[in-house]
Amino acid sequence: MLCAFHIPACDRSFLLYSRNEKLGNRLARVYLGAFALEDGNVRMICASAQEWENALEVLKTLFEDVNAGRNTAAADSYHLVDLGEKEVPTSRVEAHRQLQISQQWLLRLLNRVTDGQYDVPVEEDPAHASENLAFGFELTEQPPQVSEHLMNKLTTLSTDPALAVNFSFGERGRCVSPIAERPAVAAPAQAVAIDEPGASDSLKKVERNIRSIMTSLRQRKDALLAERLRLSTLERQLAEREAALDLREAAMQDKDALLNAGLSQLKDIDSELDELFRGLDNATQS
Numbered sequence: 352m353l354c355a356f357h358i359p360a361c362d363r364s365f366l367l368y369s370r371n372e373k374l375g376n377r378l379a380r381v382y383l384g385a386f387a388l389e390d391g392n393v394r395m396i397c398a399s400a401q402e403w404e405n406a407l408e409v410l411k412t413l414f415e416d417v418n419a420g421r422n423t424a425a426a427d428s429y430h431l432v433d434l435g436e437k438e439v440p441t442s443r444v445e446a447h448r449q450l451q452i453s454q455q456w457l458l459r460l461l462n463r464v465t466d467g468q469y470d471v472p473v474e475e476d477p478a479h480a481s482e483n484l485a486f487g488f489e490l491t492e493q494p495p496q497v498s499e500h501l502m503n504k505l506t507t508l509s510t511d512p513a514l515a516v517n518f519s520f521g522e523r524g525r526c527v528s529p530i531a532e533r534p535a536v537a538a539p540a541q542a543v544a545i546d547e548p549g550a551s552d553s554l555k556k557v558e559r560n561i562r563s564i565m566t567s568l569r570q571r572k573d574a575l576l577a578e579r580l581r582l583s584t585l586e587r588q589l590a591e592r593e594a595a596l597d598l599r600e601a602a603m604q605d606k607d608a609l610l611n612a613g614l615s616q617l618k619d620i621d622s623e624l625d626e627l628f629r630g631l632d633n634a635t636q637s
Contacts, residue, residue, distance in 0.1 A: 352439070353381060353460045355432040356413065361405045363398060364388070364432055366439065367450075369457060379457055383410075383448045386439070393434060395442030403448065410450075417459045 355366040364386050372380040383406060385398035398406070409429045416426060 352434060353457065354413075355386070355434045356409060356429045357432050358402075358405050358409050358429055360428070361402050363402045363405070365398075365406045365409075366432075366434065367410075367460075368439075373454065374451060377454050378451050379454050381450050381452055381457070383450055384442065384446060388432075391437075393437045393439050395440060395446055397446050414452075414456060417456070 353367040353369055357364040365383055366386055367381055367383055369381045374380055385396050387394050387396050412428050
């Protein structure tokens with residue numbers, strides 16, 4: 352667990368956690384999920400598109416506070432939530448979102464003291480500045496519906512050029528240049544790298560194709576599982592019917608045996624009656 356925070360504006364709480372998944376360029380994958388506290392227990396819930404947008408904006412503010420060494424306990428847009436003694440249950444993958452942040456940011460979040468005050472970060476190697484401060488966002492399933500207004504807000508950089516932040520919704524191609532957003536501020540020598548448009552478009556197409564293939568495979572898998580379940584149900588019903596037919600056939604055979612035995616007894620009785628009548632006739636004639 353990295354941190355948990357509540358957003359008063361939308362009255363929604365989110366938690367940020369890691370599974371120790373390291374990526375290239377000194378990045379790591381972390382996860383964001385919405386939760387609610389009910390009777391002191393944590394329950395994972397779903398969030399709307401607007402609430403995810405609010406969470407991203409608050410995360411940007413939180414990371415800026417961490418980088419500047421400001422007291423996060425005094426923030427107005429969010430309140431940190433202590434889940435240290437809480438057990439967080441599992442939930443559906445659709446209720447979570449993936450983020451890519453630098454390993455340095457993870458260390459800063461983990462080194463936060465209990466009163467919400469972060470230590471002022473030590474000066475980093477300029478050669479690693481863009482890597483350490485890279486921050487991307489991607490969905491586990493489908494990309495969210497993001498308005499152009501929100502994208503403009505998210506790609507606007509802080510007055511501190513060291514806080515260059517790259518938000519990417521489902522795509523990891525384009526990075527934002529601090530010089531393009533704030534020309535009056537001198538950016539570091541190696542602030543944020545800008546990918547070539549052609550390579551970015553190709554990467555986006557490849558990612559879309561891969562996502563489409565994965566979706567098709569999931570749908571095909573679900574269809575096969577449903578067909579397998581249907582066949583299994585039919586096979587079970589057929590076996591039950593065969594067993595019922597076997598029982599009915601055995602009962603019919605028992606009835607036939609009883610009927611044959613009854614017919615045999617009737618024949619014996621008829622024979623005895625015939626002999627009795629013949630004896631009576633002979634006695635009458637005598």
